[in-house]
Amino acid sequence: MFNYPLSSLLTVIFTWAAVALSSLFDTSRLGINYIEYAMHGVVLLLTLLVINESTYFGYKIRYYFLTLLASTIFSLMFVSPLAIALIYSVMFCSIFAFYAPVTLCYIYILFIHGLFLVCHALYWQTGWQWSHAGMFMAFHFFALVMTQRMISERSAKEALALTNAKLEATQQLLGSAAAQNERLRLARDLHDEMGHSLTSLIINLDIARRTCSDEQKTQIQACYEQAKQALGTTRIIVSDNRDDIGFDLVTCLIQLxxxxxxxxxxxxxxxxxxxxxxxxxxxxxxxTQEAITNTLKHAPTASEINIALHRNNSDLLLTITDNGQVKGHINFGNGLTGMQERVTQVKGRLSIDKTIQGLKITIRVPYE
Incomplete structure (x- = not known):
């Protein structure tokens, strides 16, 4: 239910402790503000729920958590005159960058600092805090730029890992195709050379056994039978080599x-x-490779993909589903168009549907 990278967990706890504890145990305060105490706890709780990497909470719920976290930070400005809300906001901004486009992150930065200025000028009556706003805006931009760089590096590593997986699968496929071509070449050579030579030998031995003397007939008959047996064995070998040895698809999918x-x-x-x-x-x-690539590229909220391959009478049924939310209509770009062309080429059928969880791709191809 809960899964946290150790570095992320420690960073959140230490940052929260540095802000919350210094604020709560400030000796210059005249009394205890229990509302502020509760809001510090809510900030920690919501932050831990958002950074949780377990698939127990879907991304739709995470967006609710993010909204509540932002609202709590906004409200904290009206509870404490200190700039602790902006410190929490820096932490929020680095998390928000994983869930929203960079443009929306910039809009958030401008909004939170505008709210900070207005709150202090009109609510707390402390004047326009331009220096604090400028300093914390620089912190926000720094956190956003570093997070975006980390996201770009992660995307590059994912693309490289997926490319390597595709190359290995393609190499295995080409190896099987090369082996099949070699078997076909050997089958042709055996049929054209050995088959014809043995057939000619059998004909000559048949003529010889019909025209030879009784003393030689037994020996020639034995040679004739051996030649027929050799021809039969050659035909079996040729037939076996012509048969399509196929491809270990299951192992390749598991490796992918x-x-x-x-x-x-x-x-x-x-x-x-x-x-x-x-x-x-x-x-x-x-x-399958294209479906995985599309999920990684176009469904950043997806965390899981299910691949089912079953035999249905004389067909193979491939079903691929993910839990990435799909908004709007499904547009057939180069990837989906290429999938449609591949399936049509082998006389199969492809269907793509939206589900509550995400996208569902169904492919049915003949398999005798």
């Missing part, structure tokens, strides 16, 4: 899931699925 960054990828394959043809394997693998 393990190497996917940030997202928790759940694989559900309840039936034995093996010897999948190369073209079908390529379609399913590439579509």
């Amino acid at each position: 899931a393990k190497q996917t960054p940030r997202l928790v990828v759940n694989i559900d394959i309840t039936q034995t699925i093996d010897h999948v043809p190369i073209d079908i394997s390529q379609c399913i693998l590439k579509c």
Whole structure:
């Protein structure tokens, strides 16, 4: 239910303690303001709920927590004349950057400092605190820039990890295709060279056994039977090599899931699925890779993706769902268009639907 990186947890607690304890135990105060005490506790509680990395709380709930946290910080300006609300706001700004576009973060910075100036000038009657506002605005911008840089570095690492996973899957696919091509080449050579030579040998031995003397017939008959057996064995080898050995799709999907960054990828394959043809394997693998890429790129709130592959009569049914919230209509860009083209090429069907949790992609391809 709760999952915190140690560095983030310690940073939040130490920052809160430095602000709250110094404010609460200020000896210059005449009395105890229990409302302020409670608001400090609410700030800590909401901050811990927002930075929780567990998937127990969805991102929709996290936005409610963020709204409550911002409201508490705004209210704190009217409870204490100190600048403690702006210190909390710096911490909030670095968290808010993970959930909102950078433009909205800049709007928040301008709003919170405008509210601070108006509050002190009109409510606390302490004048326009331009120096404090300028100093804390610089802190806000610094926190925002550093957070944006960290987000960019994380995105770059995710893209690199996903690219490496794709390359490994593609390498495995190409290896299987190369092995299949080599088997086909060997099958053709055996059929064209050994098959024809053995057929010619059998014909000559058949003629020889019909025209030879009784003393030689037994030996020639044995050679004739051995040649027929050798031809039969050659035909079996040729047929086996011509058969599509397929591709270990299941193992490749599991490996892709393990190497996917940030997202928790759940694989559900309840039936034995093996010897999948190369073209079908390529379609399913590439579509799965594209779905994961789209989730990482276009659904930053997504934390989980589920991949289910089942055999349904003479079809393979691939279902991919995530928990990233989808707003508006689904636009077919290059990625989704490429998926549609791949599925159509193997005579399959693709459907994309919005769900309460996120996006659902269903692919059905033939599998005999």
